[in-house]
Amino acid sequence: MARSATRKRPAAPSGASSPARPGVNPKAPCPCGSGRRYRHCHGSGYAPPVTRPFEGLPGEEHWVALRELVPAATAPLRTADGREVTLASVLPGGAPALVRASGEILLGVQLQGSSDDVSRDLGTALAAALEAPAGAPVDPGPVGGAGSAGPRLQELLDLTAPLEVTVHADFGFWLEGVDAGATARAGLEQANAAILPTEVLPGLGAAYWVRPSGERAHLRWVRPEPEERLLDALARLRASGDVLLGEGTRYAGAFRAHGLLVPVWDLPAGVPAADWTDAATAFQARLERALGATTPLTADERRARAGLLSRQVTLR
Incomplete structure (x- = not known):
């Protein structure tokens, strides 16, 4: 669900980071996109928080809104190599991503946990979904916590495609094209009851x-x-x-x-x-x-x- 707009959220753990990458010039910009030199960022053993994780993505303001404000919404995305993805505010069970039997990929921006770089968390989930077979569970490995291991969204997405958001009155899009059982329908009804217009x-x-x-x-x-x-x-x-x-x-x-x-x-x-x-x-x-x-x-x-x-x- 969308987070409260009047409540402070606890800071993510910041003491741990991904290990230094061999072969990276210590004086070069850090590959994480923080703007710092590598030796002062991930190469130091400490990853400072990325304050604007969606910077550089088309519709940065909408990414923030879907992450923090909007309960039920979707937007089409396109990867750099032309694959179609559906961005969702939240997915069933707070899943980071899923692949339907039809092959449709959905990416959920409201993760249950996150590291100091939300873009890398989401990029890790998206990269795993792009490799998963149709209908198979998506296993991105640890997402959030001490840090996700995959690429950032800015490395995966087509940065020329505008973000066009559709706000939904309920979470019916969860089950579109799916032969849902009674448990899934009950979960949908429970989620719909918590939506604010x-x-x-x-x-x-x-x-x-x-x-x-x-x-x-x-x-x-x-x-x-x-x-x-x-x-x-x-x-x-x-x-x-x-x-x-x-x-x-x-x-x-x-x-x-x-x-x-x-x-x-x-x-x-x-x-x-x-x-x-x-x-x-x-x-x-x-x-x-x-x-x-x-x-x-x-x-x-x-x-x-x-x-x-x-x-x-x-x-x-």
Whole structure:
């Protein structure tokens, strides 16, 4: 299931790492993609966390959303050698990947456990699925924990193909084309009962509306901008009173997930998701103008920025 947007997640173990690779130049960039030299990264016996594991993938913001926010969604992927894969928010039992009898490969982004590089965890699972026979169990070996042994997603996927996400009302896609027994159907019904209604607002990137049970709905918007620049822009809007999405809304704060900032608004629960598209589009225009501002923050804007920082948590 999608993780809570208001709760800190315990940090993954970071004291262990994959062993140094023979033949790698210690001064060369580390193959893990961290941006550090190999001797200061995996070659040192200590692997620092990869803060943006999905960086470089098309639709990085949606990868973060499917990992942390969205209960039921899928998106087609294509590997570098042209094979088709279906990305899923979560798979039955939290499986990292599976191969159907038809040969269709599914990759689940919400892993039950992860290392300090989620991209390598998912790449390890995908590499195993690509080698598994149709209908056979996928055995990627240890995924997460002290570190996964396979390639990163950036090494396996076609990086020119856009990520087109479809949000589902339930997990029916789990059993598409499958002759499911009573146990599988019961598991599906149990999973469906826990889903929070979720929709993506069209044309606005990774802007996801969700309605928990209660008096408030929420808009959670995974933003692609660098955090400091985005915070300055949000501070300008808050100081001018332009950070809200309309009557009855409240800017609730933001959280960091996999290197990106996710602002959150509280919304009236009785208003459907589609009715927020215009307000969010207008906010996007205001935000773009604020992002383009070059003057230093005023005293009011600095105070607003401090208030924004006090409302932030980190998921990853």
